[in-house]
Each structure stands twice: as C-alpha cells, then as structure tokens.
Amino acid sequence: MDLREKKTLRAIRTAFLQLRGQRPLEKITVKELCELAEISKATFYIHYRDLYDLSERLQKEAVAAIYHSISHPDWAVSSPADFTRELFAAFQSQKPLIDILFSGTQESVLPKSIEAELRSHIFETQPELEGNVRFSTLLTYEVQGGYYSFFENRERFGDSAVAEEIVRGVQALSREMDAEPSF
Structure with a gap:
C-alpha cells in the first residue's frame, strides 16, 4: 500500500469516527463523510461498499x-x-x-x-x-x-x-x- 492510499484510508477512518461520535451510523451519509475526509465519493467506493462495510471493518x-x-x-x-x-x-x-x-x-x-x-x-x-x-x-x-x-x-x-x-x-x-x- 502506497503512502497516498494510507493517507486516504486514515482520512476516511478519522472522518468516520468523528461523525460516528456525534450521531448514529444510520444518520451519516457517504457524501458528508467524503467532504470531511476531503475525498471523492468514487475514492470512498474504491475501498468500501458502503458505510456499514466501513463500520464493520473498524x-x-x-x-x-x-x-x-x-x-x-x-x-x-x-x-x-x-x-x-x-x-x-x-x-x-x-x-x-x-x-x-x-x-x-x-x-x-x-x-x-x-x-x-x-x-x-x-x-x-x-x-x-x-x-x-x-x-x-x-x-x-x-x-x-x-x-x-x-x-x-x-x-x-x-x-x-x-x-x-x-x-x-x-x-x-x-x-x-x-x-x-x-x-
């Protein structure tokens, strides 16, 4: 895994934990997670099927x-x-x-x-x-x-x-x- 991919995954994880700490999983959207992580939705979907997949892996x-x-x-x-x-x-x-x-x-x-x-x-x-x-x-x-x-x-x-x-x-x-x- 290259450095850029590691940074992207860390940004996704950090953004998800921040959002998840504020509200239930069911109230979080991929769009807001991507905005917070400063990535595109396409980048998110390269790594995860959906938010439940991300949550399950974490x-x-x-x-x-x-x-x-x-x-x-x-x-x-x-x-x-x-x-x-x-x-x-x-x-x-x-x-x-x-x-x-x-x-x-x-x-x-x-x-x-x-x-x-x-x-x-x-x-x-x-x-x-x-x-x-x-x-x-x-x-x-x-x-x-x-x-x-x-x-x-x-x-x-x-x-x-x-x-x-x-x-x-x-x-x-x-x-x-x-x-x-x-x-």
Whole structure:
C-alpha cells in the first residue's frame, strides 16, 4: 500500500469516527463523510461498499485489538475471576473506540463478537467443552452479562468497583455451578 492510499484510508477512518461520535451510523451519509475526509465519493467506493462495510471493518479491528490484549483467554475455563479482570482491562484499553463504534444499534456487536472469538479459541484447544452447558453459560455470563453490567454501572460506581463486583459474581456463579449436578 502506497503512502497516498494510507493517507486516504486514515482520512476516511478519522472522518468516520468523528461523525460516528456525534450521531448514529444510520444518520451519516457517504457524501458528508467524503467532504470531511476531503475525498471523492468514487475514492470512498474504491475501498468500501458502503458505510456499514466501513463500520464493520473498524469494529472487527477493535474486536481484534481487544481480544489480542487478553493474554490468557484460557483462564475463561481455568480461572474465571482472573479472566474477567483481564477482559475488563481489555475493554478499558479500547474504551474511546468502543464508545464510538459500539453505541446505539451497534451495542450488542462487541460482546457477541468477543464471546465468539473466545469460543473459537477455547474449542480449538479444548474441543470437549463445545457441548458443555456449564462452560457455555458461564462464558456468556462473563462476557455479555459482565459487559452490559459494567457499562451500565461504571459511571455511577466507578470502573474498579463495578469490575470487582462482576468478578465476585463470576466467582459465586462458578462455585455454584461446580457444586450443582448437571441436568
């Protein structure tokens, strides 16, 4: 990729994030994005099918950055509380981007994508867990339940306090699930 193309893609990304930070994806037009990025619509369409394609690619980049900052994804199985702490640190590392790319109608994309990445990794290394209802339930609770609880309560109680309460909940659920017989 030459320097000019890199600058164009950076301008598109910057303009999109600026516009997306101000309003929902559905309210942004290619025309206004191109004006802000100082490119033609033809140039935009060389790189992206539409705004949803651009948004999806940026979301995938953010999901990859979050997932790759989790240094111990296997802790989701062996140490759920430690995994949960690491997961929230990963979310925090990308918070400004999360707030822009995963708001409004896009809110559910991030936790579902992170959970899918984790499942894929864990099932590659531990295929016996694929049909395990306890593992599946706990992972969904850790990722999706924790995510929504964290972002719903963090402003009111603070990041650390909410994250630690979620960790306590994961620990309690994990102990409870280990104590109860499976159906």
